[in-house]
Amino acid sequence: MASNTRRVISQALSTLQRNTLSTGDPLGFNQVYWTDWAQGLGLPKGGSPCLYTGRMYQMLPYAGQAAKLANRYQGWLACPGMSQLMNLGNRLAGESTIRRMAGTGGEIAQRARRALRGIWAGLRAAGVGPGYLYDAEPYSGVLLHELGADPGARTQASRLAALFQSKGIGEVVAVDPHTVHFLRDDFPELLEGAGVKLSHYLELLAPAAERLAPKAELPMTEVVVHDSCVMARHLGIVEQTRSVAAALGLKVLEPPNHGQDTACCGGPIEYGFEDLCAEVSLLRARELAGVGSQVMVTCPICLLNLSRHESELGLRIWDLGELLDLALGGDKAAA
């Protein structure tokens, strides 16, 4: 891909920026797709503390398809004039195409839904009981920042901070490490200025781990823990993951390269470097498979990328949220 890298990156960045700033969604979707997981749970609308999903889990089935399309069209971008045509016809990777390719979202959509319900169930058991903004929940802008497009990222994050402030939300609980790091460490002045305190859900669950006693048996007794790079090295959340797993009755198996020395799942470069991304994730999946077949992750990007090697290596990748859902009965609790 090195022969047309600039066009590929330009295309990815332009599309992401245009989508985010015009529709408020990185995929450019107008139709709400990020609230289904909360159906039937009866979460209060708004209020503080507020659960903030940042749409990262919900995006998984579509993000995979969007990356597939982007990688498929890379060859075309090398042709003179094609980048302009792609720009005009940006809807090649538009809402209807991506939705059609993703279908009902498949298993990854089910896992993502279950992970969010489990995180909510965990927070409820820990006594946090957050509200949720439903369709009014904006996207954070984190992907723009990670690609170096900070003006667009700042604009989106400012909108988010202003929304929390206007709704009187002073405490926010986010569910994925990328969003937390972006909002708390990269642009700290935005949320601080709006008087908002942001936590990752594991920072709230770990101190209340004794309240997470499982109501149902889990399908495994031990898990190999894969630490997300951002979670371990940027946020310093390592022990919290283990204490929550232990509270669910799970024995933690440590793979080579864990905690602060964890190895990446490859996900952050999937948008334009599909081959390199696949090789990095395979390298990590093999390390994990050498220790056990049941792997636990705490990041939607790790979930998506490592799960691609499940059948090849005989693995099952679980998000911690899924395990919380199984153990605490998010679905049953809502009934």
Place this chain on the structure above:
Amino acid sequence: MKLTPDPKQALLTELNKCRACRFCVDVCPTYQVSGGLEALSSFGRIQIIRHLLTGMLELDDSLSYALYSCLQCRRCENTCKAKGQALEICEIIQQARAYLAPDYAKEVTNGV
């Protein structure tokens, strides 16, 4: 790493902390899977950035590949810190993307 008021100087100052010990290279996942391609390692990337900043190199497709294929995983930083230098490698790479290629988000619109 504070970038204002002179981002180029701030980047060079941070880059100059590097002792070229290369301890960070072996832990870099993109270096590992590329079969040892230095340009796809942490040290390789910061050398490329140094030469782009000083005008020794121009940002072409290959160098863009090196710059944008970094996972921002910070594994190299951990090693660098453990060896006593603590360069902010991810920040260097990310700020270099923003400083050296500010038009990437516009180029398609303008027709590269």
